[in-house]
Amino acid sequence: MYRYDEFDAAFVADRVAQFSDQVKRRLEGELTEDQFRPHRLMNGVYLQLHAYMLRIAVPYGTLSARQMRKLAFIAREFDKGYGHFTTRQNLQFNWPALKDIPAVLTHLAEVEMHAIQTSGNCIRNVTADHFAGAAADEIEDPRPYAEILRQWSSIHPEFTFLPRKFKLALTGAPADRAAIQVHDIGYQLTKNASGETGFIVYVGGGQGRTPMIAHKIKDFLPVGDLVAYTQAIVRVYNLDGRRDNKYKARIKILVHEMGLEKFMDAVEAEFAAMNKQELKLPQAEVERIQAYFAPPALPSKSVRSEALEARRATDKKFASFVENNVSPHKAPGHGVLTISLKAIGAIPGDASAEQMEAVADLAEKYAHDEIRVSHEQNLVLPHVALDDLPAIYDELVKHKLATANIGLISDIICCPGLDYCSLATARSIPVAQRISEHFGEGARAAEIGAMKIKISGCINACGHHHVGHIGILGLERKGVETYQITLGGSGDETCSLGDITGPGFSEHDIVGAIETIVDTYVAQRRGAGEDFLTAYRRLGMAPFKKALYERDKGADI
Amino acid sequence: MPQIVSANRLTDGIVVFLGQGDQWVENFRSAALLADKPALEAGLARAQDAVRANIVVEVAPMDVAETPHGLEPKHIRDRIRAEGPTVRLDHGKQAAHGA
Amino acid sequence: MALFKNGVEMDDAWRSLPDGEAAPASGHVIFPFDWWLEERGAFEGSNVPLGIRIEPGTDLNNIAADIKRFSVIALAFPKYGDGRAFSLARLLRERYGYKGELRAVGEVLSDQIQLMQRCGFDAFEVTDAITAKALRAGRIPGVTHFYQPSERTETPVGVRPWTRVSKA
Numbered sequence: 001m002y003r004y005d006e007f008d009a010a011f012v013a014d015r016v017a018q019f020s021d022q023v024k025r026r027l028e029g030e031l032t033e034d035q036f037r038p039h040r041l042m043n044g045v046y047l048q049l050h051a052y053m054l055r056i057a058v059p060y061g062t063l064s065a066r067q068m069r070k071l072a073f074i075a076r077e078f079d080k081g082y083g084h085f086t087t088r089q090n091l092q093f094n095w096p097a098l099k100d101i102p103a104v105l106t107h108l109a110e111v112e113m114h115a116i117q118t119s120g121n122c123i124r125n126v127t128a129d130h131f132a133g134a135a136a137d138e139i140e141d142p143r144p145y146a147e148i149l150r151q152w153s154s155i156h157p158e159f160t161f162l163p164r165k166f167k168l169a170l171t172g173a174p175a176d177r178a179a180i181q182v183h184d185i186g187y188q189l190t191k192n193a194s195g196e197t198g199f200i201v202y203v204g205g206g207q208g209r210t211p212m213i214a215h216k217i218k219d220f221l222p223v224g225d226l227v228a229y230t231q232a233i234v235r236v237y238n239l240d241g242r243r244d245n246k247y248k249a250r251i252k253i254l255v256h257e258m259g260l261e262k263f264m265d266a267v268e269a270e271f272a273a274m275n276k277q278e279l280k281l282p283q284a285e286v287e288r289i290q291a292y293f294a295p296p297a298l299p300s301k302s303v304r305s306e307a308l309e310a311r312r313a314t315d316k317k318f319a320s321f322v323e324n325n326v327s328p329h330k331a332p333g334h335g336v337l338t339i340s341l342k343a344i345g346a347i348p349g350d351a352s353a354e355q356m357e358a359v360a361d362l363a364e365k366y367a368h369d370e371i372r373v374s375h376e377q378n379l380v381l382p383h384v385a386l387d388d389l390p391a392i393y394d395e396l397v398k399h400k401l402a403t404a405n406i407g408l409i410s411d412i413i414c415c416p417g418l419d420y421c422s423l424a425t426a427r428s429i430p431v432a433q434r435i436s437e438h439f440g441e442g443a444r445a446a447e448i449g450a451m452k453i454k455i456s457g458c459i460n461a462c463g464h465h466h467v468g469h470i471g472i473l474g475l476e477r478k479g480v481e482t483y484q485i486t487l488g489g490s491g492d493e494t495c496s497l498g499d500i501t502g503p504g505f506s507e508h509d510i511v512g513a514i515e516t517i518v519d520t521y522v523a524q525r526r527g528a529g530e531d532f533l534t535a536y537r538r539l540g541m542a543p544f545k546k547a548l549y550e551r552d553k554g555a556d557i
Numbered sequence: 558m559p560q561i562v563s564a565n566r567l568t569d570g571i572v573v574f575l576g577q578g579d580q581w582v583e584n585f586r587s588a589a590l591l592a593d594k595p596a597l598e599a600g601l602a603r604a605q606d607a608v609r610a611n612i613v614v615e616v617a618p619m620d621v622a623e624t625p626h627g628l629e630p631k632h633i634r635d636r637i638r639a640e641g642p643t644v645r646l647d648h649g650k651q652a653a654h655g656a
Numbered sequence: 657m658a659l660f661k662n663g664v665e666m667d668d669a670w671r672s673l674p675d676g677e678a679a680p681a682s683g684h685v686i687f688p689f690d691w692w693l694e695e696r697g698a699f700e701g702s703n704v705p706l707g708i709r710i711e712p713g714t715d716l717n718n719i720a721a722d723i724k725r726f727s728v729i730a731l732a733f734p735k736y737g738d739g740r741a742f743s744l745a746r747l748l749r750e751r752y753g754y755k756g757e758l759r760a761v762g763e764v765l766s767d768q769i770q771l772m773q774r775c776g777f778d779a780f781e782v783t784d785a786i787t788a789k790a791l792r793a794g795r796i797p798g799v800t801h802f803y804q805p806s807e808r809t810e811t812p813v814g815v816r817p818w819t820r821v822s823k824a
Contacts, residue, residue: 005814006814007801007813007814007816007819010800010801011799011801011802011803014799014800014801015799018797018798018799021797022767022797026567026611027567027568027611028611029610029611030786031786033608033614033615035765035767038736038737039767047565047570047614047615048570049572049634049637049638050570050571050572050638050641050642050648050649051565051569051570051571051572052569052570080648094648095648097568097569097570098567098568098569098570099568099569121737121739151803151816151818151819152803152804152818153803154803155771155799155802155803156803156804157742157770157771157772157774157775157804157806158739158742158743158746158771158775159739159742160739160742160771161736161737161738161739161742161768162739227818235743235746238739238740238742238743239740239743239744243712243738243740273751274750274751275750278805279805279818282817285815285816285817288815347644347645418633418634418637419637419642419643419644419645420642424634427633427637427643427644429642429644430643430644433644479631479632479633481633
C-alpha cells in the first residue's frame with residue numbers, strides 16, 4: 001500500500017499545525033463560529049446532535065494493521081470505545097471534544113492518516129473498489145490512480161470552495177463494487193483496442209434529494225490525462241455550478257440544466273485550452289506509485305484447500321461463512337474475505353476498539369497486513385490463503401465478527417440517522433436492527449438470497465437508499481417518523497434508481513412491509529436462481545404494490 | 558408551549574441547556590423553563606451572549622411538555638439530543654440518568 | 657479597509673468608480689464590468705491606467721481582447737464560500753496571460769489568502785480586522801508543501817512532478 005515519503009509527512013504535519021492553530025484561535029475567540037465552520041468542516045469536524053463528530057479519511061478504503069490499531073487507540077483514548085465505518089469508506093468518531101482534536105490529528109499523522117477534506121465543499125476522500133488489487137475480475141488496480149487524485153486534490157487552491165461537495169470513485173473491474181455511477185465523477189479502468197490502459201469517464205451521478213445516474217462522457221481517457229481531465233471537469237463545475245440553492249449545487253444538476261452535450265463541449269473546450277503538460281502523468285511516475293500497490297508475494301497454492309474442505313464438511317456454520325463471505329482472488333488457493341460489521345441486531349458499520357484490534361491482528365498474521373473498508377460498511381482482508389480460513393474464522397467468532405451474511409438481507413447499509421446526525425429526519429439504525437433480527441442469518445436468509453437493503457435517515461441519502469434493492473428512506477411527517485420504500489435500485493454496473501412503492505410506513509409497520517415484499521418476491525420468482533433484483537426487473541412494481549397496500553383490505557399475504 | 562434553550566458547548570460539543578442566570582447545565586431537567594414568548598426571547602438573548610463569549614454554539618429552543626414524569630422534550634429529535642442515541646443507551650445523558 | 661500588495665500594506669492609488677460618475681481622464685479608477693462594456697469606446701487608443709472589477713459568474717470572453725489593457729483587475733468574493741474567483745484568477749493568469757495586479761476584494765479572510773496567492777492574486781483589499789492584523793504581522797495561515805502546480809513561483813521537490821514547496 002502507499003507509504004508517505006518525507007514530503008507527504010511534512011504536508012500532513014503542516015496541515016495539522018494549521019488546523020491546530022485554527023482550533024486554538026476558535027477556542028480563544030479570535031474566529032467566530034461562522035468563520036471557523038468551513039475550516040473545521042474541511043478537516044472533517046462536524047457538530048452533530050450530541051457532540052462533535054470527526055470523520056477520518058481512509059483513502060480508497062485501504063488500511064494497514066498499524067493504522068487500524070491507531071484508530072482503536074483513538075476510540076479508547078478520545079472517544080467512547082467505538083467508531084463507525086461509513087459508506088464513503090471512512091471512519092467516524094461520534095464523541096470527540098474539539099479541544100482534543102489537534103491531539104487526535106497528531107496521532108493520526110503518526111500512522112500516515114488525516115481527516116483532510118472529509119467534509120466541506122471540496123473534493124472529498126477518493127473511493128475505490130474495496131477488492132482492488134485482489135479481485136479475480138480486475139483489469140488493473142485502480143488505487144494508484146486514486147492515490148494520485150488524492151494527492152492532487154489535497155488543499156487544491158482553486159477547488160476548496162466549490163459550489164458543493166465533490167466525490168470521485170474509481171473501479172478497475174467491469175463489475176462495479178464502488179458505485180461509480182452515483183458519484184460526481186466515476187472512473188472505470190479499461191483497455192482500448194491497442195491494449196493501452198485508460199478510463200471510461202462518468203460524470204454527474206449522485207444520490208441525495210435529486211438522485212441521478214451518471215452520464216458516460218468519455219469512452220477512453222488515456223491514463224496520462226487523468227489529472228488534467230479531472231481539472232477540466234472540476235473547473236467547469238466551479239465556474240458554472242449553481243450557488244444560489246445548495247440543493248441544486250451538485251454537478252449532476254449542472255449537467256442536467258446545461259444539457260449533456262453543452263456540458264461535454266464545455267469540458268472538452270477547457271481541456272483543449274489548458275496547459276496539459278503541467279498535469280500530464282509521466283508513465284514512470286505512474287509506475288512508481290503502482291509499485292506501492294504491488295500485490296503481496298503470495299505462495300503458490302493449489303486451487304483446492306484441503307484444510308478448508310475438511311472443516312467445511314463438518315461445520316455448517318463455517319461452510320456458510322465461506323460461501324457468503326469469501327470471494328474469488330486472483331491467486332489460486334487464496335480468497336478475498338469480507339468481515340461483516342453487521343452481526344444480527346448490531347449497528348451496521350460500528351466496530352469496537354477490541355474488534356478493530358482483532359482485525360488488525362488477523363491482517364498482520366494472515367493477510368499481508370492489509371485491510372479494506374468497503375462502502376457497504378464491512379471490513380475486508382483482501383489476501384488470505386484458503387488454508388488459513390478455519391483459524392481466521394475461529395478468531396473472528398471470538399470477537400462477534402464471524403456473521404456469515406455478506407450480500408444477504410441482514411447485510412444492510414445504514415447511515416447513523418437521527419440517533420446521531422443533525423441532518424436526519426428519522427432514525428435508521430433501529431430499523432436496520434429490527435430487519436436484521438427479523439430475518440436472521442439462518443435458513444430464511446439463505447432462501448431469500450442476494451438482497452441489498454439500504455437505509456437513509458434523511459433525503460441526503462448517505463445510506464444509499466436510492467440504489468438499494470430495497471431502499472428505505474426515513475422521513476418525518478407531523479412529528480412522527482415514517483419510512484418510504486423504494487424497490488429495484490442498484491449501485492453496480494447495471495446501475496438503477498429505486499422506484500417508490502407508495503405511501504410510507506410507520507416505524508411499527510416497516511418490518512412487516514419488508515416481510516411482505518420478501519414474501520411476494522419468493523412466491524413469484526423463477527426459482528432460487530432468480531435473485532430479487534432480477535425478479536423485480538422482470539415483474540415490475542405492480543405485484544409488490546398490490547401486496548403492500550391491499551393487505552389492509554383483506555388480501556392475503 | 559413552554560420551552561427551554563439548548564446549545565452545544567464550544568469546547569467539547571456536548572449538549573447543554575440554559576439554566577438560571579448565565580449558567581449552562583447538562584441535564585435538561587435543570588434548564589430554565591421559559592413559559593412565554595418574552596421569557597423565551599430573554600433566554601435566547603442570554604444564549605446569544607454566551608455565543609458571543611464563545612461558550613456555546615448552535616443555540617436552539619426546544620419545546621417541552623409537562624408530563625407525570627416531569628419535563629419531557631416534545632419532539633423526538635430533541636429527546637435524542639437531550640438523552641442520547643436510542644441505540645446506545647450506555648452513551649449520552651441517559652447513561653448518567655440511568656445509573 | 658486596508659490594501660496589501662505582495663505582503664506590504666500600502667495606500668490605494670485606485671478608487672472604484674461609482675455608478676453614474678464620469679470616468680476621469682487620468683484613469684486610476686476601477687470600473688464596474690458593465691460600465692466597461694458600455695463605455696470602453698471612450699478609452700480607445702488611450703493608455704491611461706485603468707482597472708476593472710469582475711463579479712463571479714462573468715464570462716471572461718466578453719473582455720478577452722481588453723484584459724491585457726488593464727493595470728488592475730479586481731475579482732470579487734461576495735462571500736468567502738463563493739470560490740468562483742479562484743478559477744477566474746487562474747484563467748486570467750494562464751489563459752489570458754494577464755500580468756497586472758490581481759486584487760481580491762469582498763470577503764477576504766486570512767485563511768484563504770494562501771489559496772488566493774496560489775491562484776495568482778497578488779493584492780488583497782481587506783475589511784476584516786483580524787485578517788488585516790494577521791497580514792501586518794506577516795502571519796498568514798497556510799501550508800508549505802503543495803500537491804499542485806500553481807501561479808506562484810514554487811520549488812519543485814522530490815520525484816513527483818506535481819509536488820512543490822514554498823520558495824525559501
